[in-house]
Amino acid sequence: MRTALVTAIALVAIAIPAGVAGTAAAAVKPVVINITAVNGRPVGGIKRPTVKKCQTIRIIVKTNVGSQIHLHGYNIEKTVKKGVPTVIQFVAKVQGRFELELHPMDALLAQVTVK
Ligand SMILES: [Cu+2]
Numbered sequence: 001m002r003t004a005l006v007t008a009i010a011l012v013a014i015a016i017p018a019g020v021a022g023t024a025a026a027a028v029k030p031v032v033i034n035i036t037a038v039n040g041r042p043v044g045g046i047k048r049p050t051v052k053k054c055q056t057i058r059i060i061v062k063t064n065v066g067s068q069i070h071l072h073g074y075n076i077e078k079t080v081k082k083g084v085p086t087v088i089q090f091v092a093k094v095q096g097r098f099e100l101e102l103h104p105m106d107a108l109l110a111q112v113t114v115k
Contacts (some may be wrong), residue, residue, distance in 0.1 A: 030058040030089065033110060035100075037063040040107035047110040051092050059088045059100060061109065066102040069109070073098040 031051050036043045040063075051057055061069050062085045070077045071088055073096060080086045080102075088100075092114040100110040 030056040033057065033059045035059065035061045035109050037061065037102055037109055039065055040102055040105045042109045046108055050113040050115060053092055053095055053114055055092050057090055057092050061086050063102060066105065068103040070101045070103055071098055
C-alpha cells in the first residue's frame with residue numbers, strides 16, 4: 001500500500017517537468033493559425049506556416065464569401081458561414097506541404113508545411 005503511494009508520487013514528480021519541457025506540452029497546446037479572407041483573398045497574403053510533426057494545429061478562418069474550407073492532404077472540409085470563425089483542428093501526423101482552400105472558388109488561403 002505504502003509502496004504504491006510512493007510510486008504514484010514519484011511518477012507525478014517525473015511527469016510534470018517532462019510535460020513542461022518536452023513534446024507532451026507541444027502536442028496539447030495547439031499552433032493557432034488565424035486567417036481572415038475578404039472576397040476569396042487572405043488578408044496580409046497567403047499564410048505559409050511551418051509546424052512540427054505531431055503538433056496540434058488549429059486553423060481559424062473568417063470569410064465573407066465561400067461555402068467550405070478544405071485542407072488538402074488531410075482532406076478536412078468544413079462548412080463556413082459568412083463572418084463566423086470556422087475552426088479546423090487536427091494533429092499533424094503526416095509530413096508534407098498542404099494547401100488550405102476556400103471553396104467553391106478554390107482560393108488558396110494557406111500552405112501548411114509539416115516537418
Ligand atoms: Cu480544395
